[in-house]
Amino acid sequence: MAESTKHAPNSDIKTTKTIAYAFMLVFFSITLFLAFSPSPNPSSPWFTNFFTTKTSSSSIFSFFFHNTTTTSSLPSSPFSNTFSRSTNNNFHSSNSSTKTFKLTPYGNKTQASVPTTNKTSSHVSDEAKPQKKTNQTANMKQEIHIMMESLKKCDFFDGKWVKDDQSYPLYQPGSCSLIDEQFNCINNGRPDHDFQKLKWKPKGCSLPRLDGQRMLNLLRGKRLVFVGDSINRNMWESLICILRNSVKDKGKVFEANGRVHFKGETSYSFIFKDYNFSVELFVSPFLVQEWEFLVKNGTKKETLRLDLVGKSSDQYKDADIIIFNTGHWWTHDKTSKGKDYYQEGSHVYNELNVLEAFRKAITTWSRWVDANINASKSMVLFRGYSSSHFSGGQWNSGGQCDSEIVPIKNKKYLRQYPPKMRVLEKVLKNMKTCVTYLNVTKMTDFRKDGHPSIYRKHNLSSDERKSPLMYQDCSHWCLPGVPDTWNEILYAELLMKQYQNQNQH
Ligand SMILES: *[C@@H]1O[C@H](CO)[C@@H](O)[C@H](O)[C@H]1NC(C)=O
Ligand SMILES: *[C@@H]1O[C@H](CO)[C@@H](O)[C@H](O)[C@H]1NC(C)=O
Ligand SMILES: *[C@@H]1O[C@H](CO)[C@@H](O)[C@H](O)[C@H]1NC(C)=O
Ligand SMILES: *[C@@H]1O[C@H](CO)[C@@H](O)[C@H](O)[C@H]1NC(C)=O
Ligand SMILES: *[C@@H]1O[C@H](CO)[C@@H](O)[C@H](O)[C@H]1NC(C)=O
Ligand SMILES: *[C@@H]1O[C@H](CO)[C@@H](O)[C@H](O)[C@H]1NC(C)=O
Ligand SMILES: *[C@@H]1O[C@H](CO)[C@@H](O)[C@H](O)[C@H]1NC(C)=O
Ligand SMILES: *[C@@H]1O[C@H](CO)[C@@H](O)[C@H](O)[C@H]1NC(C)=O
Numbered sequence: 001m002a003e004s005t006k007h008a009p010n011s012d013i014k015t016t017k018t019i020a021y022a023f024m025l026v027f028f029s030i031t032l033f034l035a036f037s038p039s040p041n042p043s044s045p046w047f048t049n050f051f052t053t054k055t056s057s058s059s060i061f062s063f064f065f066h067n068t069t070t071t072s073s074l075p076s077s078p079f080s081n082t083f084s085r086s087t088n089n090n091f092h093s094s095n096s097s098t099k100t101f102k103l104t105p106y107g108n109k110t111q112a113s114v115p116t117t118n119k120t121s122s123h124v125s126d127e128a129k130p131q132k133k134t135n136q137t138a139n140m141k142q143e144i145h146i147m148m149e150s151l152k153k154c155d156f157f158d159g160k161w162v163k164d165d166q167s168y169p170l171y172q173p174g175s176c177s178l179i180d181e182q183f184n185c186i187n188n189g190r191p192d193h194d195f196q197k198l199k200w201k202p203k204g205c206s207l208p209r210l211d212g213q214r215m216l217n218l219l220r221g222k223r224l225v226f227v228g229d230s231i232n233r234n235m236w237e238s239l240i241c242i243l244r245n246s247v248k249d250k251g252k253v254f255e256a257n258g259r260v261h262f263k264g265e266t267s268y269s270f271i272f273k274d275y276n277f278s279v280e281l282f283v284s285p286f287l288v289q290e291w292e293f294l295v296k297n298g299t300k301k302e303t304l305r306l307d308l309v310g311k312s313s314d315q316y317k318d319a320d321i322i323i324f325n326t327g328h329w330w331t332h333d334k335t336s337k338g339k340d341y342y343q344e345g346s347h348v349y350n351e352l353n354v355l356e357a358f359r360k361a362i363t364t365w366s367r368w369v370d371a372n373i374n375a376s377k378s379m380v381l382f383r384g385y386s387s388s389h390f391s392g393g394q395w396n397s398g399g400q401c402d403s404e405i406v407p408i409k410n411k412k413y414l415r416q417y418p419p420k421m422r423v424l425e426k427v428l429k430n431m432k433t434c435v436t437y438l439n440v441t442k443m444t445d446f447r448k449d450g451h452p453s454i455y456r457k458h459n460l461s462s463d464e465r466k467s468p469l470m471y472q473d474c475s476h477w478c479l480p481g482v483p484d485t486w487n488e489i490l491y492a493e494l495l496m497k498q499y500q501n502q503n504q505h
């Protein structure tokens, strides 16, 4: 790859975006109403379909607010829904003599509240006082500017977990029939609940609470694909539950092939029919291909092709949003020992250091992305290493975490950032495609309390009952739980992307 075709490192890209954003901010008030023109700029494929939908609530503003029951008398205004009195949202409800609008993204903390006229007079006063409406609109625009600016500048992954039992969990445990038993901890008898009520609070901003309906509207007509290992399956299931919870007719959310268990196949796809949207999973734990090498005497030997990207890649390269991951499988015996396992072309390495093998594999992946993914059509994300918390052993040797019910508080107990993730960061920086890196390692490292542990199964077998400690899962996450937060960050990324496209017109 020639130097000149290389992109700036991710951090520079972020800076550039911020400057560009500040510039665009100046023109925001001019361009704002262009957003509602019937012919959006066709050169911006992202979310244009969303702006061409007919309902007034498809305005940019409605995406930042709860879709509350409308009492407003201004149906022609694209802002009408946002001024409505809230009767059914997830925050404290306003009282009957006060209308409030709720700035969802800030959640509870910095919630903006504009008291207006009381309920009985709202009809008259809203129409009689256009001046007031203008002020409210201006206020909201201002709030959105402030929010988007704070998100743009924010490192989402530097922060802490704070208790928030008003807004979390995003869905009730047991309410999502689609969750694999493996993640369905409360149903499996987990007695403590606090692990579901933590919000991730970045230092520099507050993450918008994920509003499923808003997110569905952002994703209308799109394909969102997860590619990776079972931790990405964990995140995939979380997103399905969050979004399904926001769909009125749940019968119109289904797996394309009617599957109800999510292990053993190479891919799965959940269709959200009313939104013409699918959220898919492609199993590819290494992102490169598992292979069989024919030994001279006729037997076969398992190898890993560091030079070939995963098999299904052709099936998802056109997706609108692709979230990759790999990590845990590089800690298993075969990979970490690396003896007669790694293969390039017809060459099988007698021995290869796992970090070097990882670098080769990720480089193969990155070249494939640069060559096959159209970055102006598809948004590419990579989720980093999710921490596990086995103590007293490993995943296959009696490691446990079942007594953990609170997160790590003291940072000195956090582990070192994995060298593999440093390798990954370096590869990402050299890519032509701008890949959004979800740097979840540290945020998950705090959460020793979030794993299924022994609550990974409803009924332990008699073997498992004899030594439950042999069967703990301290790698994956209970749902509701930590992966919901990753999806909340994905939501924030989508909002930013939409806002950015909006302001490029
Ligand atoms: C907003 O909520 C109302 C009432 O629930 C519903 O009729 C309308 O379709 C919703 N709008 C959107 C965009 O979801
Ligand atoms: C509701 O309105 C009453 C009277 O205006 C006021 O005293 C009270 O504090 C309000 N309650 C809330 C929760 O805003
Ligand atoms: C509510 O509006 C009615 C009618 O305009 C008015 O008589 C009443 O005083 C108002 N109440 C409050 C609390 O503002
Ligand atoms: C509305 O805006 C105008 C002009 O900026 C200002 O003079 C007026 O005081 C505002 N009214 C309210 C209620 O904020
Ligand atoms: C949300 O607001 C309520 C009432 O203002 C407050 O009691 C509660 O502590 C707030 N929660 C958070 C997480 O800020
Ligand atoms: C569904 O979305 C696809 C793009 O992903 C589009 O080609 C197709 O026309 C849409 N179908 C409907 C019924 O909107
Ligand atoms: C074939 O060779 C492999 C290693 O080269 C060895 O492990 C295996 O036992 C051999 N099988 C037979 C049937 O000789
Ligand atoms: C990439 O996608 C954009 C937007 O969909 C499209 O206009 C462009 O032609 C595509 N480029 C290639 C090389 O396919």
Ligand SMILES: *[C@@H]1O[C@H](CO)[C@@H](O)[C@H](O)[C@H]1NC(C)=O
Residues within 6 Å of the ligand: 157, 417, 425, 437, 439, 441, 442
């Ligand atoms: C990711 O987070 C780690 C801390 O866990 C930090 O050391 C590293 O620099 C971060 N990477 C990026 C690209 O921000």
Ligand SMILES: *[C@@H]1O[C@H](CO)[C@@H](O)[C@H](O)[C@H]1NC(C)=O
Residues within 6 Å of the ligand: 458, 459
């Ligand atoms: C667990 O065992 C009970 C009693 O044996 C049985 O009724 C239940 O269906 C089992 N649950 C699962 C998920 O296997």
